[in-house]
Amino acid sequence: MATSSPSSCLPIQNHQSCYRKPNFSPSSITKPKISRFTKKINGIRPIKLSSSLECSFNDCGKKLKVMGEAESGGIEASSVVKDELFVSFFRESWPYFLAHRNSTFVLLISAEIVDSPHLDPILMDISLLHGLGIKFVLVPGTHVQIDKILSERGREPKYDGRYRITDSDSLKAAMDAAGRIRIMIEAKLSPGPSLSGVRRHGDYSRLYDGVSVASGNFLAAKRRGVVDGIDYVSTGEVKKIDVSRIRERLDQDCIVLLSNLGYSSSGEVLNCNTYEVATACAMALRAEKLICIIDGPILDECGRLIRFLTLQDADMLIRKRAKQSETAANYVKAVDQEDFSGLGYITSNGKVPSQKEESFTKSYTPIFQNGVGFDNGNGLWSSEQGFAIGGQERLSRLNGYLSELAAAAFVCRVGVQRVHLLDGTVGGVLLKELFQRDGVGTMVASDLYEGTRMAKVTDISGIKRLLQPLEESGTLIRRTEKELLEALDSFIVVEREGQIIACAALLPFFEEKSGEVAAIAVSPDCRGQGQGDKLLGMKTLRYSYFCLVRAVKEHIFY
Secondary structure, eight states: OOOOOOOSOOOSSOOGGGOOOOOOOOSOOOOOOGGGOEEESTTSOEEEOSSSEEEEOTTTOOEEEEOOHHHHHHHHHHHHHHHHHHHHHHHHHHHHHHHHTTOEEEEEEOHHHHTSTTHHHHHHHHHHHHHTTOEEEEEEOOHHHHHHHHHHTTOOOOEETTEEOBOHHHHHHHHHHHHHHHHHHHHHHSSOOOOTTSOOOGGGSOSOOOOEEEOOSOEEEEEOOEETTEEOBTBEEEEEEOHHHHHHHHHTTEEEEOOSEEEOTTSOEEEOOHHHHHHHHHHHHTOSEEEEEESSOOBOTTSOBOOEEEHHHHHHHHHTTTTTOHHHHHHHHHHOOSOBOOOOOOOTTSOOOOHHHHHHHHHHOBOOOOSSOSOOSSSOOOSSOOOOOOHHHHHHTTTTTHHHHHHHHHHHHTTOOEEEEEETTSTTHHHHHHHSSSOSSEEEESSOSEEEEEOOGGGHHHHHHHHHHHHHTTSSOOOOHHHHHHTGGGEEEEEETTEEEEEEEEEEETTTTEEEEEEEEEOGGGTTSSHHHHHHHHHHHHHHHHHHHHHHHHHHHO
16 A cells, blocks of 8 residues: 555545546566467466467367467467566565454444445455455444435434434334344355366365354343433444354354444343444454455545555644544544553454564554443443444534544544455455555554665665666666665665665765766656655754764764
């Protein structure tokens, strides 16, 4: 995922027209010469690609001759490039296969996507990712379906703030919607992948039995009750997530389906807020990721996709809107409690957070002092409670996707390292986001995803890889690895997901009170994102620092 400068303005509308989907472009793909390239088909015998193409097969002994160099060569060249893309994809994605295996992702599918034709391919990709070893908890949205059912029955939906006022008619509609959605998702996850090209025999005639989906009374809730004179009737708030039973189902290779219906200690059914359920679940499970599939991209004020926000940037963006947005104000209230300290934890796949991550958690994780409610009137926040968004503010989109961004920042503060906000109308959005470095959505991260730092010896190969094309074109002078090593203290690099994507050197001349910026380069697939400006800004600050230190030394010692 690439970095875009955070903006204080989020879109008011879904700017689908100005959202351009990035094209996948693996690096360094070289098209071989057709006349010299030999290709194997199913390991039988090589076919030599040339103007007169002949191939012989082991059994039939027949010869096939294809005349017409332009036509056959073009087809085979296309096949070669396709194969190279396929191989390149696996090589570039392999680190992500390893990183995601055995991880737990809580995936919220917004009601707008659930009610659209985009749901089918998303569920297909979830099934695929489940087969790769990712553990999923799915939380589907229901408010669109509930409102439709109420409309069909001649009733009006009622909201106050972020919550629905769930009267008896609304509760029946919520139960109907949750049941229909659960059955639909179970049905769509049941078929296995198409294996028509795989030879199957006997007991192995069906290599894949589909996905097992588990659901149940995993969500304990309590009545929201009367707040500020408003009786929310059967609207519930999350009281507890049954973590042990959810993990038990996940360990049994099931996808867990968690609805927005909670159950009280007295046996009541309560209608809870979907985002509250998803965020509470992600925090309780200590999930590696919370993924929210929404119905549009998150854009800045210029209509550009915001690809990445640090937790600090997201926090600042939300706080600027606190006076205009109830959701933003609730976020500020939630995170600005007086007592902040750490709660140690182990992530869902058994990993212990690094010292840096543990330090961050200690700085940002609030001590929750009771377990009965999100806001119980005395300013305390429950550890089991998530962050609710919704109501008229979200439905009207007056503040764009600020509500979703606030929920993302909230869970990042309490242990979930990364939250992804993805446009579900983009085909294959889950695969593109999870297995490409730059992704196609918006990510809020509490850990280090991208940063600018001084170069190290281990960065030499990455710097050389950036400089080489510019050296070959004559834009930059050639530098040997020895020369780079000698000047390494002058280099600053931008690192993203462990890869060097930009570099620049500053050569200061103290006597002349000037400096030279040299060897500035940005990876081709990261250009146009402000990386060069970022490096120049860092270099300017560093030069100013050098000059200040020099002046101080001269003043003291000479």
